[in-house]
Amino acid sequence: MIRISALLLITIMALTGHSTAIADATHDQKAVLITGASSGLGRAMAETMAANGYFVYAGARKDEDLKELNAIENIQGVRLDVNKQEQIDAAVKTITDAGRGLYGLVNNAGVVVVQPLIEIEEQDFDFQMNVNVYGPYRVTRAFAPLIIESKGRISIIGSISGTLSSATWGPYSMTKFAMEAYADALADEMKSFGVDVSLIEPGAYRSNIGKSALERMDERNQSADSSQLKTAMDESVNWLSLFENDHGDPAEVADAVMKALFDDNPKPRYLIVPTQEQAYWTINRAIERMVEQNHDQKYSFDRDALIEMLDAALAKQSGEVVQ
Numbered sequence: 001m002i003r004i005s006a007l008l009l010i011t012i013m014a015l016t017g018h019s020t021a022i023a024d025a026t027h028d029q030k031a032v033l034i035t036g037a038s039s040g041l042g043r044a045m046a047e048t049m050a051a052n053g054y055f056v057y058a059g060a061r062k063d064e065d066l067k068e069l070n071a072i073e074n075i076q077g078v079r080l081d082v083n084k085q086e087q088i089d090a091a092v093k094t095i096t097d098a099g100r101g102l103y104g105l106v107n108n109a110g111v112v113v114v115q116p117l118i119e120i121e122e123q124d125f126d127f128q129m130n131v132n133v134y135g136p137y138r139v140t141r142a143f144a145p146l147i148i149e150s151k152g153r154i155s156i157i158g159s160i161s162g163t164l165s166s167a168t169w170g171p172y173s174m175t176k177f178a179m180e181a182y183a184d185a186l187a188d189e190m191k192s193f194g195v196d197v198s199l200i201e202p203g204a205y206r207s208n209i210g211k212s213a214l215e216r217m218d219e220r221n222q223s224a225d226s227s228q229l230k231t232a233m234d235e236s237v238n239w240l241s242l243f244e245n246d247h248g249d250p251a252e253v254a255d256a257v258m259k260a261l262f263d264d265n266p267k268p269r270y271l272i273v274p275t276q277e278q279a280y281w282t283i284n285r286a287i288e289r290m291v292e293q294n295h296d297q298k299y300s301f302d303r304d305a306l307i308e309m310l311d312a313a314l315a316k317q318s319g320e321v322v323q
């Protein structure tokens with residue numbers, strides 16, 4: 001009976017040219033919206049999810065990117081600049097009207113601005129904050145009703161820069177530290193609706209992020225030479241130049257997002273780094289920060305008490321009952 005209905009549907013769909021609906025009818029496809037899916041990590045996520053049979057609404061801004069994304073099976077390009085409320089509203093309408101609901105939202109779109117905090121102009125600071133902080137806030141608020149309706153999942157692309165912060169990386173790190181707080185609060189709000197929220201914290205992976213940042217510096221006539229922190233700026237510019245061809249394979253980040261969206265018990269945080277060195281930088285900095293906070297305050301904990309807390313946190317993580 002099921003086979004006959006499916007065959008009938010396939011025939012109707014073939015006659016009317018609705019190929020994606022065939023997949024819908026035969027495979028209960030969960031739909032996911034990914035912002036900033038034109039390149040880098042977002043593109044890798046879109047391709048991985050589509051190849052695994054999920055339906056992807058791929059957010060992009062340029063016509064040629066939308067065309068390219070639309071040519072991939074199980075992907076529908078959606079024009080979405082996270083700074084433009086009218087495009088966000090139009091995307092909500094498009095996805096609502098499509099009728100398959102929305103199970104997953106991945107807040108991925110992001111940019112990097114490398115400038116010393118004592119020099120950065122407000123225009124560049126606004127640009128950084130607008131895309132990386134206001135973007136996820138705007139998009140999540142708009143799509144929350146659809147995600148709640150499906151008791152779905154939200155992934156936020158943070159960074160190891162949500163733990164690390166140093167000269168010239170301040171503006172970017174501020175946005176990724178903000179995502180740490182955003183994810184914790186959002187997870188707490190969403191748990192009463194049966195929606196899980198995860199923060200993905202990638203290390204350095206191949207993408208266009210460095211190239212775009214360097215192009216923008218050129219357009220704005222900015223260079224390391226004009227900075228009072230020239231050495232730090234030179235190092236940062238060099239690091240940005242590595243993103244296009246060096247660094248890790250973005251497919252690793254896509255796999256982490258797949259787990260966050262589709263595993264039975266998603267984790268609140270997925271640290272995903274291509275080298276042990278980057279894991280060390282991150283975990284060690286988190287420990288150092290804890291020691292800095294604890295040191296020489298009225299109620300400082302001694303070493304034994306800190307180890308006890310660490311053991312309790314480790315036990316909680318592995319699901320053991322803490323005495």
Ligand SMILES: NC(=O)c1ccc[n+]([C@@H]2O[C@H](COP(=O)([O-])OP(=O)(O)OC[C@H]3O[C@@H](n4cnc5c(N)ncnc54)[C@H](OP(=O)(O)O)[C@@H]3O)[C@@H](O)[C@H]2O)c1
Binds near residue numbers: 036041109201
């Ligand atoms: N690559 C890494 O090593 C790394 C590490 C940690 C975290 N991340 C994070 O990963 C995310 C993706 O970055 P990526 O490295 O994959 O860089 P990418 O290749 O430059 O991709 C960034 C994406 O964001 C889009 N975007 C930029 N401004 C936008 C806006 N106003 N509205 C909508 N989309 C916008 C870009 O679209 P256009 O093509 O139209 O510009 C592009 O699709 C970012 O949040 C980034 O902070 C990356």
